[in-house]
Amino acid sequence: MCTWLEPFDVASFQAAFTPVLAVFALFVRYDQTHRMSSFNFGFEEFKDDSRLEDLAANFEREGGSGYFDSDTLEEIALYYFEQGRFEESLRVVDRSLEIHPYSSDGWMRRGILLNNLGRHNDALTAYDEALALNPTDLETIVNRGITLDSLDDPRKALDAYEQALQLDPNNEEALFNNGVTLERLNRIADAISVFEQCADQNPEHPEVWYELGFCFDRISKEEESILCYDKHLDIDPYSHDAWYNRAIVMNRIGRYREAVESYDMAIVISDDFASAHYNRGNALANLGDLKEAIVSYKQVLELEGNDAATCYNIALAFEELKLFESSVHYFEKALEADDTYAEAWYGLGSCYDAQERYEEALTFFNRAVVISPETSDFWYAKADCAYNLGRLPEAINAYRTVVKVSPKNREAWTDYAETLFEAGQLEEALEAYSQSLKLKPDCAQTYFHCAIAQLALGQSDESIQSLKMAFHLDPKQKEGFPQAYPELYRDQRIRRLLDLDQ
DSSP: OOOSOOOOOHHHHHHHTHHHHHHHOOOOOOOGGGGSOOOOOSOGGGOOHHHHHHHHHHHHHTTTOSOOOHHHHHHHHHHHHHTTOHHHHHHHHHHHHHHOTTOHHHHHHHHHHHHHTTOHHHHHHHHHHHHHHOTTOHHHHHHHHHHHHHTTOHHHHHHHHHHHHHHOTTOHHHHHHHHHHHHHTTOHHHHHHHHHHHHHHOTTOHHHHHHHHHHHHHTTOHHHHHHHHHHHHHHOTTOHHHHHHHHHHHHHTTOHHHHHHHHHHHHHHOTTOHHHHHHHHHHHHHHTOHHHHHHHHHHHHHHHOSOHHHHHHHHHHHHHTTOHHHHHHHHHHHHHHOTTOHHHHHHHHHHHHHTTOHHHHHHHHHHHHHHOTTOHHHHHHHHHHHHHTTOHHHHHHHHHHHHHHOTTOHHHHHHHHHHHHHTTOHHHHHHHHHHHHHHOTTOHHHHHHHHHHHHHTTOHHHHHHHHHHHHHHOTTHHHHHHHHOHHHHTOHHHHHHTTOOO
16 A cells, blocks of 8 residues: 655645645736826926925815915825825815816816725716816826726726727827726737737836736746846836746746745845745745745744744645654644644644554544545545554545545555455455556556456456456566465466466
């Protein structure tokens, strides 16, 4: 019987990490607000922070009831906007609109603020007011499209961008946001075409290269994706999100060392970037540098507290290092965070199984199969463990579940057959061997096992045919036959039929 615990290699270790990678190795997208047109009133060249602070203080002190001319109100609104104080900025814009209710720019700015506050329907109303006053204002039309996209109405958003592009086919904001919405609709080829048009118009537009990197990865053009992230980083080298996304692509195509270096850059720029620390650990694990991977995972725990998936990966690394005490500790910490984490129960079982503490291992494997009854690996581990304890009926039931869940698992069919044979269930064993041979008809060893089962059932002719097939598939087996199968070799009829005495 083969034990469930495979020897360590990069592929198996990477596969073991797959469930958590699905959660943590996610691309970082630009925040929706990056799509907003600039809230720009044209005062940057005269900007004086101390003066603006005084103006804002005066506005607050007078409760908005004092007299402020329109230019001053616009300056105060911009001051608040740039600080992210959208409610205060909106209050100033509303005061300005009381004075100038027919200002299309004022209504557009009100729409931008409402959108940033998440009040999307109110933002649309403000944009409609602006367009009633100035129907061809490109900035308002584009921002209206962005708000429609935020309301999960991407088709109407595309209509808005199309309207803007009819007025100005080369409008950069309309093109870019059109591409983002096409991307959201999963029209990746169309999005790429639009973003490439943007890049042709303005090759120094960093977000365009970022989105192209994302899109190319979506269609599995990883090398093109990396090139686009590199172009983005040429323009904005301190973009920790771009370094992070670049690393994810590198890791996926097996360029693990470069992935680690890219994660390092993301972490240098933003040292509390927990996902970068986590996925750096995964890349190091893929390189076989388990000790350094553990360091990265532990950094995630320092930043985010006890996290089940991170503890699980630390436990896996310690297990591969055969540091079972530490591995058990972190599997238990994973279960403290999430006691339904079936993989962690399975991991605990694996640690005790590796130490031949089968009773304890079986307890944990039982917990795993209860939580995740459709996972064949859990049942396989339970079956092997029960077999090692000599509990053949329990092992047989578990193997039967394995082959039911994974009917193409040849090794499981073979182990199932051997256990049935050992339990004296010969006909069922022979059927299981037959299933194994259907999956791998050139396996000499399985034919030998079939022969023994057939002989035990009194099927002498079938047994001879199975032995002949085994020798045909592997002629070297003939030499070891007397030692491997002494009872069969002592049978003169079998020796004669197999030409073993020549």
